[in-house]
Amino acid sequence: MGKPGRGRGGGGRGRGGGGGFKGGKQVIIEPHRHPGVFIARGKEDALVxxxxxxxxxxxxxxxxxxxxxxxxxxxxxxxxFRSKLAAAIMGGVDAIHMPPGSRVLYLGAASGTTVSHVSDVVGPEGLVYAVEFSHRSGRDLINVAKKRTNIIPIIEDARHPLKYRMLVGMVDTIFADVAQPDQARIVSLNAQHFLKNGGHFVISIKASCIDSTAQPEAVFAAEVKKLQADKLKPQEQLTLEPYERDHAVVVGVFRPPSKKS
Known part of the structure; x- marks a missing residue:
């Protein structure tokens, strides 16, 4: 897969610690084409x-x-290799729909690894509602949110959005990494409650979680059909090789049915 494209403008120069940035080498930070995401140009390029x-x-x-x-x-x-969203960006996804200042509902937040980067991307004016079912992962997520005031941790089951409807406002984007057989339905339920008309969704689909006997491509196609049946219109799909096997990310737009007068 291709490297992320060079952003325009100079960006700052600096010293970095750690792999690819050893020995106080000069590092140049350039804006990525996704607002709020950057590339560190050093001995090795890195997404930051x-x-x-x-x-x-x-x-x-x-x-x-x-x-x-x-x-x-x-x-x-x-x-x-630790974030499906970062893998999608490195794979050349057209849009993640999370510019600075946006509101994101993140389903399947786990311990908050990717959530913390989404928190950086949307910035102090944005908000990340982070839903995680596991209480063990939820403890880590809550600790991440203590320092990052734009994260609202919600320890609930994403299958039951009514349980947290009082905590979540309308959002611009839903990101889902729930790895459940009924993940299309989970996204649809949450979209109907919280996603604004014309809002976007970004879903990470793990084929083996849905049907371990079918070809991944067939599983992805079936999930896309389920989304389309629920007014979620996929616009883009890409696999996450070499970072994840048998995973795809699907990005699209939500258009609820127009109410008849």
Whole structure:
């Protein structure tokens, strides 16, 4: 898969610690074509997000400090082998629909690894409603949210959006990584409650979770049909090789039926 495209503009120069940035080499930060996402150009290129909480890491990720016009800015390396969303960006996805200031409903938040990067991307003006069913992962997620005030952790089952309807406002985008056989239905239910008309969805589909006996391509096609039946219109689909096997990300738009007068 191709490298992410060069963003326009200079970006800051700085020193980075850790792999690809060893020995105080000069690192140049360039904007990626997805707003709120950046590329660190060094000995090896890396996908990064601007750290919402400078000086703090979430899961042991590398951090890079750069100086830009006298101001120090810290970025966090976003590993595509640990994040389906980062893998989709590295794979060349056209749009993730999470610009700075947007509101995202994240289903299947786990311990908050990718959620923390989405928090960086949407920035202080944005919001991430992070839903996770597992209480063990939920504890980690709550700790991440203590430092990141734009994350609202919700320890609930995404199959039952009515249980958290008082906590979640209307959102611009739903991101789902739930790895459940009925994931299309889960996304649809949440879209009907929380996704604005014309809002977008980004779904990570793990073929073996739905049908381990079928070819992944057939599973992806069947899931797309289920989404279409629920007014979720897929616009783009890509596999996540080499970062994940038998995974695809589907991106699309939500258009609920127009009410008849």
């Amino acid at each position: 997000t601007k750290n919402l909480v400078p000086g703090s890491e979430v899961y042991g990720e590398k951090r890079i400090s750069v100086e830009n016009e006298g101001e120090k800015i810290e970025y966090r390396v976003w590993n595509p």
